[in-house]
Amino acid sequence: MKILAIGAHPDDAEIGCGGLLAMEGVSKHIVHLSNGETSKYTDGEVRRQEAEAAAQVLTAQVHFFDIPGRQITENETDCLRLVSLIREIRPDYLVTHWDLDGHPDHQGAYHLVRKAFFLSGARVPLDVPPWKCRNILYFHPFSLGYGFTPHFVLDITAVYPKKLEALRCHQSQESFVLPQVEAVSRYFGQSSGVERAEPFRAEMPFVLHRESLLELRRK
Numbered sequence: 001m002k003i004l005a006i007g008a009h010p011d012d013a014e015i016g017c018g019g020l021l022a023m024e025g026v027s028k029h030i031v032h033l034s035n036g037e038t039s040k041y042t043d044g045e046v047r048r049q050e051a052e053a054a055a056q057v058l059t060a061q062v063h064f065f066d067i068p069g070r071q072i073t074e075n076e077t078d079c080l081r082l083v084s085l086i087r088e089i090r091p092d093y094l095v096t097h098w099d100l101d102g103h104p105d106h107q108g109a110y111h112l113v114r115k116a117f118f119l120s121g122a123r124v125p126l127d128v129p130p131w132k133c134r135n136i137l138y139f140h141p142f143s144l145g146y147g148f149t150p151h152f153v154l155d156i157t158a159v160y161p162k163k164l165e166a167l168r169c170h171q172s173q174e175s176f177v178l179p180q181v182e183a184v185s186r187y188f189g190q191s192s193g194v195e196r197a198e199p200f201r202a203e204m205p206f207v208l209h210r211e212s213l214l215e216l217r218r219k
């Protein structure tokens with residue numbers, strides 16, 4: 001399975017789907033749309049280095065789009081750039097922000113990715129041939145707010161230490177981020193019968209095959 005996670009700022013993807021990104025047997029790429037230079041804690045160069053260190057922990061390839069903060073929108077230039085990257089990587093799933101989020105950059109990322117998801121499989125003349133991803137999974141970096149009701153949760157109990165290791169690479173944000181990740185993963189885990197979980201919404205319904213149902217019955 002191949003996934004392409006797209007976050008507005010360095011650390012968003014790791015917060016929202018760091019457990020998924022930490023799983024073995026998954027080929028992963030992370031796009032950071034901005035360098036997070038608008039952070040009140042540090043500058044963009046530091047955040048870029050932190051993101052590179054986190055990607056190493058997760059064995060993910062990292063891509064920086066260098067879009068200035070507060071300018072992440074579904075504009076044609078950035079959208080076609082993202083479409084080209086999707087077509088090159090050919091991921092099964094895109095993973096990004098849910099739109100009901102107080103941060104304008106997170107909302108911008110949602111709209112940009114949703115448009116690129118459609119256009120990557122459409123007849124848009126670019127150097128790379130079209131590629132249709134199976135689905136978009138949506139996360140909310142701090143999913144206890146804004147009425148984020150997940151369509152499913154992912155059991156990340158086994159990979160939670162790896163997720164934390166990646167998040168600790170974002171030292172400038174650590175004190176702010178870790179307590180929230182701790183609370184969210186435990187809340188959605190405990191309410192689903194596992195220790196730690198990441199909540200997701202999906203653009204389209206998932207198909208559940210007979211094998212998956214039998215697997216569920218065994219648990």
Ligand SMILES: [Zn+2]
Pocket residue numbers: 008009012103105106141
């Ligand atoms: Zn963010």
